[in-house]
Structure formats: structure tokens, C-alpha cells
Amino acid sequence: MTNKFKAKISRRDLIKTTALTAAGATLAPFMGPWKYNRVWAADKPILIGLTHDASGQFANSGQAEKRGTIMAIDEANANGGVLGRKIEYIWADTETTPATGSRVAERLITRDEVAFMVGAIQSGVANAISQVCQKYGCVYFNTNSSSPTESGKNCHRVKFVWDGSGANFARAAASGAVTKFGKNWILLTNDYVWGHNTSKATQEILESLGGSVADNILVPVGTRDYSSILLKLQQAKPDVVATAVGGDDYKALRQQVQELQLDTKMAWLSNQLDWPDIYGAGAEAAFGVFAATWYHYLDLPGVDDFVKRYQERWPDTRMNVPGNVTYNGYVAMRELLRAIEEAGTTNNIKVIKTLEGRVMKADDRMQHHDAWIDENSHHVQQTIYLATRQDQPRDDSDYFKILQTMDPKEVANPGESACNLESYDDTPTYEM
């Protein structure tokens, strides 16, 4: 028995065991206990998932938005990061497709373990992403999709909506148009969630003002030829054509309206005109009356500096001035990073509570009125600008003439009462 025991512990084994014990004792402080791991985690970068389209109907807008979010991240990192941690991002193309949005969100959370998610242009994609985010508890910023349902029936506790909604824009534009042009309207509606809900909001407002909708022409997503629709409009002779058509569909519509010079023959009301949908087409393409949340020629503090910083950061981009889409991406990301810093943690519930009801000063946001995040719908209530084509452009980038500045309270959407946020208890805790 003794001999057997002796045979098992050779000199080589003894040396090996001693060496391993010594190594273990030396490394132990670095491997644990738990509190040391927490210290290590605090130095770990905060990873943010960017969900911006690079293909499909809103590819151009998605990339414009991405430039804004990355700018805000770069600036935060240049100022020492957030909570002493560097901000990193991982970007995925959501392809303007809701199914891709879901898949990307699932992957960013489960495989890449992002702490937060930011980005959306199309409402269907935003809705799909936010459902996945709510399932895990990951805070998600819908930066640019403006269907009223995003802050209405499709709202979520983890989701914050940064763009003005179609209902806000319709409120801003409709009353003036009824007075100026007439009460007989035709709606052109992109046949998906944003188009339907935006036109619905327009119709409600129009009818409340005594107007009526003669026809609601549905425009399937991917429509490139509007010749039949434009003939029909000419035959119907409405007072106003109110469009809720976006992305590439809008670009084709605009081009064909101009081709026929119908922009001067009837009154056009575009719910919102995104800068990437118009940039490069010239001021003459910005016909009709439309709404926007921001413009690079607003005479406000910080605007020129923001434009300059954008141009320095993106010297090679063809869109050489930022528009509303880039702006929304930028301010949304900047506010998220500030909220994390103020919350002192990346814990989702604490960050959400920091954001709810948050007031953002007009000067800081480069808008005319203070904005705030409605705590019941998570929708940013902000200044809406009514604009039309610039007839005296200051330079090649000056397309819009601002007609009116609307206070957020004037354009607030009562339909957001349909939002029923999940309770904090029903929202999983999420912290990376």
C-alpha cells in the first residue's frame, strides 16, 4: 500500500503540482473573486447595435442616419466615453425588411451581446426590432421611422421614438392647406403601416376641419411608374393631393410629377420630406408644402457648428450637409449616451427611467422649442417646421424655405393614448 502510494507521486508529478499551485496562487487575484470581475466589466466597452438600412427602399436614408449615430459615438469617445467606458458599435443592414430587422435584432442581442440598439427608417422594420428588444429588455431607439403606431399601439417600454410622427406632420400641415387650397383632397398612400397610419391621421384632421377625402389611392411599395395615377389625379382635379409616400417610391413620384410639371398645376402636401429623399435633386424638386424636424439653415445656435463637424467627419460623402435623418440619428444617440451617464449604469430599467419625461433644451437640440420624451408613449415631442421649395437659394444645398415653426404642443397627437407600455416588472432586466 505504501509502495503503491509512493509509486503514484513521482518527482515529476510533485514539481508539476507545485508549479500549478504557484501559478494558481499568482493568478487568483486576477480571476476572482466576483468583485474583481465587475471591475474588469466596467472597463469593457459599451457595445451599441446599429440597425441602419443599407439596401432596399430606404438604403440612402439608412446610411444618412448611420452617419449621425456614428458622429455622436465619436464625439462621446473623444470626451472620454461613457461611465469611463469606450463606446463601440456594431452595424447590421436591416435591408428595409421587417423579417431582416427581427433576425438582426435577435443576433445583435444573443450573439453580439449589444447593450443598446439604435436605428430605423421604415416603421415595419422598427416595429419588428422593437418586439425582439422588448422580449429581452434591450433599450431600443427608433430614430427615424414616423408611423403614428410606433408611439401608439406598437409602443414598448424599451422603445423610444425620435422622429416626429405622421400625425404630428399632418397636424402641422393640414389646417393651413385647407384654408389656402380647399377642402377636396385626394390621398396618395404608401401601402404599408406608415403610409396607412399617416393618411389615416391626415384624413381625421381634414375631416375635423370640414374637408373630405375624394379618394385614397394606395401606392404599393416598389411602385416606379406613376403615369396612371397622375392621369387619374388630373381627371379628378382635387384641391390638394396629400402624399404619404416615402423612400424610393417618393423619389420616383417626385420625378414624374416634375416631368409633367404637375407640381405647379395642383397643391401638393407631403407629410414629411426626408432630406435623403430629396438631396441631389435640386431645390425645384422640393415642391408643395411639407413638414420637417430640422434643416441645416435654421438660424439657431449650434447649427453651423454641427454642419461643420459633419463635413469634417464625412468629407467624402456626397450629401455634404446633414439633413433631418442624420440629425435625428445624431441627437438620439447623443441623448442615449447622456442618459447612460446620468443613470450611472447600463441597466435597462434605470436608463429607461432616466429617459422618461426627459426635457431637452431647444438650444441643445438646435430647434426652436424645448423637446421632451412623453413618459406615456416614449415619443419625443418636438418642434415641427412647415416648409416649401426655396425660391432664393443661398447655395446648392438650400432647398427648403421654412414657412412656419410649430410648437410641439400645437402638433401633439392625441392618438398616442392608444399606447400601452409594458410595466417595468414585465420588462426583463438587461445589462451589458
Place this chain on the structure above:
Amino acid sequence: MDFLYNLLPHLVNGIALGLLFALIALGFMLIIGVMEVINLAHGSLFALGAYIALVIITPEGGLAMPFLENWFGIAIVPRYVAALILAPFVVAFVGMGLEFCLRRTYGKDPLYGLLLTFGAALVIEEAIRVIWGHGEYVLPIPKEIRGGFIHADLIWSTYRVYAAIFSIAMIGLLWLFIEKTPYGAIIKAGAHDSEMVRALGINLPKLRTLVFGFGTALAAIAGIIMAPIWGIRPQVGVDAVVPAFVVIVLGGIGSFWGAVIAGLMVGMVVGLTAAFFSDWSLLSMYLLLLAVVTFRARGLLGKASALEN
């Protein structure tokens, strides 16, 4: 009577639209008919044609080319005509390069060729994004074909009339080339009996390269013609390849007049549904396809093809 009065402009518009669909499908038809290759890169080459025309016509074409400064000083009409001639040539060379890659798939399952051209479509579209970016471009056109004119109390697009006439001319020229010239005869013979053509001493690989180049040049021409209507953006090719495919299958693979008739039918159906049931306008072309293929599996004027083997 009022209904007929309202319907007439839509019928005219449907014919014009149909001619444009036929134009888009011509190159696709030529390649699939003669070479029995489903060229899914047709749409990307269509887009490439529009981009190259843009570079030729305007200094705002996304590529800095200071050596062309004097060129941009001349009137737009010669620049536009030059673009209509030169851009298809450039695209034809790209097409010939693609055909070179396709050679190893000849005689094999058509799926190989289809996959290769699908890959090429992705590569070309991505290359366009890298070179010209994601943004939108507008192709400048001469003022003579811009704007509208009033007829029967309606404003009609001058450019659409031009595009429809151009399409008729292209269809006619292609038909004359294929049916009335010895080159067309060789191309057709190469499609029907390649062994015999080779036995007659004709260089078949060279013939195929030229046909593929010709087909892609037609795609580029369609891209240039459609650019002022659809706009120019990297993914515009997708908008072209789907109707082209529908037109070819509907008309019967390889049938010249089948493609023309199918183009007109698709244009008419899309135009009328857009006017009266707009939410069905995109779906209508697929319903038409379904209806025809249910009763005529090879399309309107289709004959047996190697793709069926």
C-alpha cells in the same frame, strides 16, 4: 360615355408603358433566347448603363473627371446622344467579361449559369454603391424631350412619347438585325444547332460573347431610357429585372414577338390597375403571368427550350 372618355387616356398610357416594359426585356430576351442563359445580372447592367450615361452627360455624375471639363462645356444634346451610344458599349464589355465567366457552365444544369449571374448582379450592384454611393441621381436630358404638353385637357409627358417611340425603333431595329441580316441568321443558327454552326467554321465562343455583349448593351440602353422616369440609384436594377423576367416568361422564352406582346400586355394591365385598383398594380402583372402560364406553360409564343431539359 364618361367612363370611356376617362378610360381612353389610360389605354394610351398602358401602351406606352408596355413599350417601355418590352424595351427593358429585349436584352434579357436575346440572351435567354439565343444562349439559354437566365441572366439575372440584367437589372444590374441596366443600372450600370444609367450610371455610365450619367458620367458622360454631366460633371455631377459622381466621378471627378477634370479631363472632361471641355466636354461638359458643349450642348447637352450631343452629350446625351454620346451617352446613348458609348454607355451601352462600356456595359457590353462588362457583359462580355461576364460571359467569359459563364463559359464553364455551358452544357451543364442551367442552374449554374443562373447562380453565377445572380452573384454577378450582387457584385455589380455593390460596385455601383462603392463607386457612386447610396444616393439618388437625376439624369439630365435635353430640353426638347422634357416637360409636358396638353392634349384632351390632360398633361402628357413629352419624355414618355419620346421613350415610347424610341422603344418602337429599338424593337424594329433588333427585329431587322435578327431576321434580315446574315449576323442575325448566324445568331439564330447558333441557338438552334450549335454543332452545325461550328462545322461551318464559325467561331461559336466568339459568337456567344458578342451576343451576350449585345444583350447587355440593350440592358444599358433601357437603363438610360428609364433613368429620367425611375431615377438612378444602386438598387434600380431590381426594379427592372423582375418585370423583364415576367415579360420573358409570359411571352415565351426566346420568342421575340412574344416578348413584345407580353410587354404590351403587362403595360396595359399594370396601367389600368394602377388607375382603377392601384393597390393591385404590382400584383396584376404576376396574376397575368399566372393566368397565361396556367393555360400555356411555355408562355404566349414559347417553344421547347433547353432549359426544360
